[in-house]
Amino acid sequence: MSAASIRSLRRTKHTARIVIIGAGTAGIAAATRLLEQGFKHVLLLEAEDRIGGRINTIPFADNVVDLGAQWCHGERDNAVYQRVKDMNVLEATEAHYETFRCVRSNKQVLPDDIANNLKAIAFNSIPERQTELVDFPGSLGDYITKKYWQEVGKLPPMNRTIAEEFLENFHKFESSVEAADHLYEVSGRGHLEYWLCEGELLLNWRDKGYKSFLRLLMNAKKDEPEDLGVLKGHVLLNKRVSEINYQAADEIVIRCWNGEVLTADHVICTVSLGVLKEQHASMFVPALPEAKVRAIKGLKLGTVDKFFLEYPVPPLPEDWPGFCCLWLEEDLQELRASERFWLESVFGFYPVSYQPRLLQGWIIGEHARYMETLTEQEVLDGLLWLFRKFLPFDVPQPQHFLRTQWHANPNFRGSYTFRTTYADELRTGAWDLEAPLLDVAGKPRLQFGGEASHKHYYSTVHGAAETGWREADRLNTYYRSRTAQL
16 A cells, blocks of 8 residues: 555544635635534635625625625525524515616606516516426526517507517516526526525625625624634635646645645635636646536526615605616617617616615626726716616716626636526536545545535525535545544
């Protein structure tokens, strides 16, 4: 037996060196669980100058805003909700995302009866548990479009042009839920495998933000960024990883972009799917197995960005609970020929809970990625132009403006994951991304976590947390079984 094999056999929970790449939800969940289980040498390498990953709560206006994950989606079987349900930190968000006004690009506001009929049809077209999708071969876009027009046909005759404009906007709205550029790239069959947690789907974090959940995981006592709780001494910031070499039999070598080299017995990689897509070919030595590469290629991390506009007083009239933008065809053609073409994918603006002076807007897809390349002033000028184009009243200049840039950041390259029709063609999914790389003795060497690796709760914080716990438990099970054998 080689010296390397002997060293490996001697490893215990007290001596095994575990390096976790990424201090987002999955990485923090894995690290805190490992420490609870008695592992001593646990280290998180984080490329950013902060922890949290796609949870990023920052001070803004009257309290805070969440640049990334914003809501706890559901209650039953939701790991986030179950952890905080008795702490009085969550409550249902106002019905802005259901009661918004529908405004056309000629400033016409749809009458409530027409708008409500179209909203009801659109929302009921979303296949949550619908059996029609079991054998449905097309995309989610195909399904929703077909269902929408079937239901519209049952109503009294209405202006088809307006119905088409509303459907276009709804596609953008639902694409933001999926994080897709458009719904025709979202797997219809895969939508059935996504588990929707029952209960309130838009639970906001009052005036504390999503970082409250991370602080709970870390058992951080102080509401200060530097308080890492049980992870104190276990996190290194600004450590962007360039290479993970798992070729040797005894240890894994991790190289950072700054030239630093670390070694480990186990690596749990929780970087985003966007980073894996961009860097997997150069990051892993040897190259990842073909099944894992297919999953990386087939799944997609889309782009959803936010705008936050702060005003001295609430900017919308009291009877306006937000609004969505319906483009007339002639106006849309004119927009597409202009430098502000990216505004086509800005689909709506809504108030923010516990921030009455804020207006929050959303943009998706390719146009969001283009928006990220513009200056902040160019983006703000575009949005103000959009307000003048649509709204039948004046909206003042905001006193502060903020936009997100999730795709432009090389440590993320997007917002959250969905299953594509291409993944269906490749016959791959999160199960291939999740699969750990083991040595000949069954020892987990290179493991994968993060929301993209969850088969049923991808795109969510509770899904990300579950994958972190999953990988920690995988190591704990391995060492417990070895101890039993000894």
